[in-house]
Amino acid sequence: TKKMILDLDTGVDDALALAYAVADPNVDLIGIISSYGNTLVETAAQNSLNLLHLLGADDVPVFIGARHSSTTNQFEVMPISQMIHGKNGVGDVILEQSPRAVEKQSAVDFLIEAAHQYQENLIFIPTGPLTNLAAAIKKDSKVATLIGNTTLMGGALTVPGNVTPFTEANIHQDPEAADFAFTHQKNLTMVGLDVTLRTLLTKKETADWRLLNTKAGKVFADLMDFYIDAYDHLNINKNGAALHDPLAVAVGIDPSYVTTLPLAMHVTYNQENGDYGRTIGDKERLLEPTTSKVAVLVDAKRFVNDFQNLMLSVLK
Numbered sequence: 001t002k003k004m005i006l007d008l009d010t011g012v013d014d015a016l017a018l019a020y021a022v023a024d025p026n027v028d029l030i031g032i033i034s035s036y037g038n039t040l041v042e043t044a045a046q047n048s049l050n051l052l053h054l055l056g057a058d059d060v061p062v063f064i065g066a067r068h069s070s071t072t073n074q075f076e077v078m079p080i081s082q083m084i085h086g087k088n089g090v091g092d093v094i095l096e097q098s099p100r101a102v103e104k105q106s107a108v109d110f111l112i113e114a115a116h117q118y119q120e121n122l123i124f125i126p127t128g129p130l131t132n133l134a135a136a137i138k139k140d141s142k143v144a145t146l147i148g149n150t151t152l153m154g155g156a157l158t159v160p161g162n163v164t165p166f167t168e169a170n171i172h173q174d175p176e177a178a179d180f181a182f183t184h185q186k187n188l189t190m191v192g193l194d195v196t197l198r199t200l201l202t203k204k205e206t207a208d209w210r211l212l213n214t215k216a217g218k219v220f221a222d223l224m225d226f227y228i229d230a231y232d233h234l235n236i237n238k239n240g241a242a243l244h245d246p247l248a249v250a251v252g253i254d255p256s257y258v259t260t261l262p263l264a265m266h267v268t269y270n271q272e273n274g275d276y277g278r279t280i281g282d283k284e285r286l287l288e289p290t291t292s293k294v295a296v297l298v299d300a301k302r303f304v305n306d307f308q309n310l311m312l313s314v315l316k
């Protein structure tokens, strides 16, 4: 089985990505690295530890990564993130404390070590800002070619962004790091808003999690219902909330969920331009062969159905 590392800013849909990776028998989750984004990095790491504990996966190590973007020296959670993910990142649901602490090794060093150890058998899934990945490549350039498969949630190629008309939230946090990752990392697949906004979960599915009558079923239903309510109140979507981050995990394991375009991408980060943080085809590399792909279509029905079945199995 392939090895998987998640890079989470744990967040509600990041929590679903974590549960999906724990549940899928086709992959071996070997670690979670943490990022700022939906919450502060310390909160993200603690949420990951607590969620792993809830799911009986206390053997998966959690590492602290970037505290802020590569171009600033501090980070404040955006009010909109708190409205969508709650003040604590997990829909203001109080999780039982994990008995474990975060690892002493840094997120970047863990990723570099795993890239060398597992190479083409490693699947790396960033579902937050790309600050950790860029830092790892800068520290050890071999990371860019060693990791077999990097499938990220972020960006928007054919649809509007969710922070600005051009920019998706994960890219918006650190466009320079995102540009560095997009232009250096090989075998990169972008799972952007183009596809994730078509994969929706409703209270009908979370009601079935509740019916399991387990602690995990109730906790996940509570945090997901908070997120579904936020999508409703904020008028993002009235018919359910997007499964952004779990779709990246699913595509990392089984690329046939999506249709992709082979396209070398870059990210614009000129502050003066109105398209700050835009993910777009890289003119410089247009004529070169590329290992980069962008998802443009998704078999949403099959994905949501498989997602629900895996959730029902792991929440039992």
Ligand code: BDR
Pocket: 011, 012, 013, 014, 038, 081, 127, 128, 153, 162, 168, 169, 170, 244, 245
């Ligand atoms: C992405 O931004 C974060 O808020 C979500 O967790 C997801 O990774 C969606 O734009």
Ligand code: CA
Pocket: 008, 009, 010, 011, 013, 014, 037, 038, 127, 128, 245
């Ligand atoms: Ca996320």
